[in-house]
Amino acid sequence: MSDIPEGTPKPEELATIGYEPPQQGWMDTPAGFKKGTWSYSAKRKFMEHLGLPNPRDWSPSDEDWKLPENWKEIILEGLRDRLDKFRSLRLFMDICVRCGACADKCHFFIGSGDPKNMPVLRAELLRSVYRNDFTTAGKILGSLGGARELTVDVLKEWFYYFYQCTECRRCSVYCPYGIDTAEITMLARELLNLVGLNIGWTIEPCSNCFRTGNHLGVQPHGFKDSIEFAVDDLEELTGIRVEAPINKKGAEILFITPSADYFASPHYYTLLGYLALFHEIGLDYTWSTYASEGGNFGLFTSHEMIKRLNAKMYAEAKRLGVKWILGGECGHMWRVVHQYMNTMNGPADFLEEPVSPITGTKFENTTSLKMVHIMEFTSDLIRNNKLKLDPSRNDHWRATFHDSCNPSRAMGLIEEPRYVINKVANNFHEMPENTIKEHTFCCGSGAGLGNDENMEMRLRGGFPRANAVKYVHDKHDVNLLLCICAIDKATLPPLVEYWVPGVEVGGIHELVGNALIMKGEKERTTDMRGEPLKGKEDKGDV
């Protein structure tokens, strides 16, 4: 079954990209709202549940967006407020010299050719209004000074293009002043939110997460069922029944991972890997139904929403009385955890400085936050020879690794995953150097844009990533794209199906689970997916 909606242009059509900008200047060219390139609006009930401004039924395709009467005042006041609160914003509004170094660094520009997807111009959409209302030069010179008035068309343009940025931060790597479009997009979205311009794919997960603890709206009993289901599956695959404690007070470690891990595929195989690993090392840990989500779509909504949703992690750690928190494979979750959580919801003085109970390693880089990334944890286990591994059980895979935007550019988690991959698998090939590590390309669907109605834009935005996968697929016959991000695991499968058929997507702990030799396990004939291992094709059940 194909994940690509009908009516999506064929790859040959999509890859014919015109980079020549239109004749007409950008200030006078309104946003096009072509089908397949924008996201549906947020539903009234979710807006109301979260207490967000201007809940109503509307669609971006409507002429009338049902804005509050004083919308312009609200936006300009909101902008003034944020200029006073965020040095980043004020600075990024002022110092861009439009050198253009960022232009062809954005996956959306490379994939669409739309000049307003050049990070510099995306920021100018906001900057032009800033100049008009907040700078002397702009007030005097008007359009000659690059200023323009905020109109409904400008607002619609903001909505279109700030929901065409995945906050991946690739442009900020190349900017000589470190101007970060993610920061500009986050704050522009906050402004849009003030007048009720939200997209469904961010607000529904936020609302679910607020109520049930996770994006998918899985209630506590459903969570328990999912984990138990996974325990059963793992027993079938390995012959070992593992413990998976839930809401257990006094456990040493609280484990938090994105909800997709226990509810979506191929995330699920990574979950099996976690369960196998934690059993094998005898980890005293617990899952939580209340903090049953690592991800945080607040990051794609507003700083306030980040804090509201993130508060659960520390609150639950405190309630359960654990020593520290372990976090699973996720991208934007780790942006929030690494760069915001300590400031927003810390200090975590009720937790202990994390020490691996298996190796005794003290995680020196997280003595204040007290949360450890699973790649840091597992790489330490392997380094200290605490795991018995048979990498040949991954020989049916020829893997490459997609650095997720946030772990690489907001954390610097680059070598840990590579170390683990090389220990659990024999066939690993890197994509070209301009497309990995800090240069990595986004999946094209982050920041709440991974919805089906936005598929054409996702395929365009994911094109640079897919093209690099194609390179190693053609050259090294790569058939597995590894990643450590739940959004990647959800959105890369249709992307590679479209651009590079013949490549699967998986998580690193799926491969850890495959390679891990467990005490008392039955002879493994299949991997975590139930696919026969190399050389065991005949022995499997037919």
Next chain:
Amino acid sequence: MSAFYSISSSLIVVVGLCLLVLLGVGVADWHYPFGVVVPYVALVVFFVGIIYRVVTWARSPVPFRIPTTCGQQKSHPWIKANNLESPHNTFGVIGRMALEILFFRSLFRNTKAELRDGPKLVYGSDKWLWLAGLVFHWSFLIIVLRHLRFFLESSPIWVSLIETMDSLFEIGVPALYLTDGAILAAVTFLFLRRVIIPQMRYISLPADYFPLFLILGIGITGVLMRYLFRVDVAGVKELAMGLVSLRPTIPEGLGVTFYIHLFLVSVLLAYFPLSKLMHMGGVFLSPTRNLANTNRMSRHVNPWDYPVKVHTYEEYEDDFREKMRDAGLPLEKE
């Protein structure tokens, strides 16, 4: 706004500025306003303006620590941390900022994406912008330092040394300054790049062309005075020293080229704090570059942090108590 409009409006303004001096000094004999009043006003605007802008930036707090990491974090001792690209202490931050400010580290990463048949995306190294930017800024700095000889009673050794180095090849009489050629070439490149590359043309504003024309005008008049119209250097020094010592005098015989040069410099100074040229100060404050990637090691405090509405565990358990009990999950309140 069309590129033609942006370019022509900027050019007209700069040419107009030159004409203003031609008329004012050449015809109307306003030496004092152009030689003394304008430079003083410009300097005041420059310094007050820059201070105002920097203070305005500094008054906005940095609520979150958001460095862009461009290298390996510090984690395990057996994984080599990259302290320059993902700094984990103050030394790293200083090193990273020094590389950025002195050598334009980030711009050095620049690549050019190209879509070929296949479809195949290739990323070629593209260092021209970095090179032109570096040459331009360093030349500008050296030229400014060289000009100190006009403002100091006796040239310090290092100013003379810079001069000697800059005219190392002793081409022509007077010896050609390398930076004169370099800055004109670099500015020309930066201008042509804006005009020729379609995307650059599309994003460029008058505010991008105007300073280029202005600097080009300053460079050209400077070169003309040294190599063609031969300005009276002693006279220039007399005027400069008069300005510095707050006893301004107008020496005889300084040609109109000099006054154009001085006026364009004054305009540049006064324009500086109002414009994107403030990137000079801003780069020091950029939170994605000047903060250490130590978020998990030490807590960053947000000065305007405020409590938010959360869904507490107690409320959550109230919502789902029956279902949790039925599923055998532990409860706080039965």
